[in-house]
Amino acid sequence: MxxxxxxxxxxxxxxxxxxxxxxxxxxxxxxxxxxxxxxxxxxxxxxxxxxxxxxxxxxxxxxxxxxxxxxxxxxxxxxxxxxxxxxxxxxxxxxxxxxxxxxxxxxxxxxxxxxxxxxxxxxxxxxxxxxxxxxxxxxxxxxxxxxxxxxxxxxxVDPVGPAPAPGQRPRPDGTAAVIGFFYPGKGHAELVDAVVELRAAGSALRVAALGRASTGHEAELAELVAGAASRGVSLEVTGYLDDDELLERCRRAAVPVAAHRHVSASGSIATWIAAGRRPLVPDTRYSREMAELRPGTLTLVDPDDLVTALAAALADPASTWLGPSAVTAPxxxxxxxxxxxxxxxxxxx
Structure with missing residues (x-):
């Protein structure tokens, strides 16, 4: 190959x-x-x-x-x-x-x-x-x-300027956030399930979908929002964000997440890295390849235990930002x- x-x-x-x-x-x-x-x-x-x-x-x-x-x-x-x-x-x-x-x-x-x-x-x-x-x-x-x-x-991946230094990072907005179009299987539902468990243990974490529904999936997104609310979880859907708005939300998210288990190449992961964030990503063949290509840019997690990974990220916010040795090229x-x-x-x- x-x-x-x-x-x-x-x-x-x-x-x-x-x-x-x-x-x-x-x-x-x-x-x-x-x-x-x-x-x-x-x-x-x-x-x-x-x-x-x-x-x-x-x-x-x-x-x-x-x-x-x-x-x-x-x-x-x-x-x-x-x-x-x-x-x-x-x-x-x-x-x-x-x-x-x-x-x-x-x-x-x-x-x-x-x-x-x-x-x-x-x-x-x-x-x-x-x-x-x-x-x-x-x-x-x-x-x-x-x-x-x-x-x-x-x-x-082209970083959008230098990532904020530890003392200059924006105050976290309390969300676990996913980037991009919503469609079934993208990971939004799994993230909601994980946050339901965390909130039952006392967390105040919410979910944010930084984007809109893919055409034809608007009703399914509305159902997910309503279902999350019925379980005590706020799921915010921002709609389309321009580059500046998306960067601002990426940097404010408490936990950056790319929860799609079946992704084949991910613009969402690239967007998180470009914003200076180190997202939680399910451990798959693709994510292992990207972690090898760009050391220090991803946190690979057990796809069946997102709850533990979210809790660890909340306990150590610095782990959700790129460190000085992270490699973002090409x-x-x-x-x-x-x-x-x-x-x-x-x-x-």
Whole structure:
């Protein structure tokens, strides 16, 4: 399996693809695509970003790269695959895959999503995964051998300025917080269950969802809020937060949490680290890979004993902040350089 790709020796924009940035400014994949495109522009001295419509116009670029998750490219997995296959007939296409299919998708959705991603992989001239774990998911559930051929470029983390020094940290707001879109399985329900147990033992901890419901899951989120309240737990849902608002809430949270057991690559974890926090993360194949990549940035916890981990974090607030030896790289500049190298030297356009 490919590892992270080294930086190019001589940056330049000749032969590089147009970088497709999708239109949903509140979607993490769109935001990440835009930030990588900006980092590539800073490296090569040319803005290569385009919208999706540029690929369907009268003169589409010869080469293009897009970030793919099925929910961003169509109303169904089938529609998303149709759309990418159409684009691949118009432009030579490379793809960064997000949200890889896995068993937690369920009996009905796993085969549909796996077939969607298989079609995307087969239409593409090259594929990037954001972790070795995702490359393994590609092999295990989408197309045998595809993961071994994929480049692995970890999600970038760029700290948002220096983390506050111990004496300058904001007063904790009393919440255990989760970042990003709500959908079943993201970990919100498990966090509520754990906080119910802690409150029964005398804790005043509350739960905060820093984000909004994923489209189609609004009713389920409302049910979770009502259910939490009936059990004596306040579950605050902030709705969409801009970058400054999100940073402020990340730094005020009493306990940063990324409770998703089935995550394949996590923008939420990256956001916590960028804010200077060391989140509680279930011990999984993916989280172990990220803990090895970025020593000192995660606290791995038993997925079945979140209560103990929350209690330990409340007893030792310093453990929820990055220490001076924590390693946050690779950052956006690293990912941009690795991408340029990959497009120039490894993709068979």
């Amino acid at each position: 490919s590892g992270p790709v080294p930086a190019p020796s001589a940056p330049g924009s000749a032969g590089l693809p147009a970088l497709v940035v999708t239109d949903d400014p509140q979607h993490g994949v769109s935001t990440y695509a835009r930030r990588v495109a900006e980092a590539v522009a800073a490296l090569v001295g040319r803005d290569l970003a385009v919208g999706p419509d540029a690929l369907t116009g009268t003169a589409p670029p010869a080469r293009s790269h897009l970030h793919f998750t099925d929910r961003l490219w169509g109303g169904s997995p089938e529609e998303a695959a149709d759309r990418v296959e159409d684009l691949a007939r118009r432009t030579s296409l490379t793809v960064t895959l997000h949200d890889l299919p896995q068993p937690s998708d369920g009996e009905r959705n796993l085969p549909r999503r796996a077939e969607c991603y298989r079609r995307v992989v087969e239409a593409a001239a090259g594929v990037v995964c954001n972790s070795r774990h995702e490359a393994l998911l590609l092999d295990e559930h989408v197309l045998a051998g595809a993961g071994a051929r994929a480049a692995v470029l970890p999600l970038a 950052g956006l500049a690293d990912v941009a350089a690795a991408s340029v190298r990959w497009w120039a030297d490894e993709v068979a356009w």
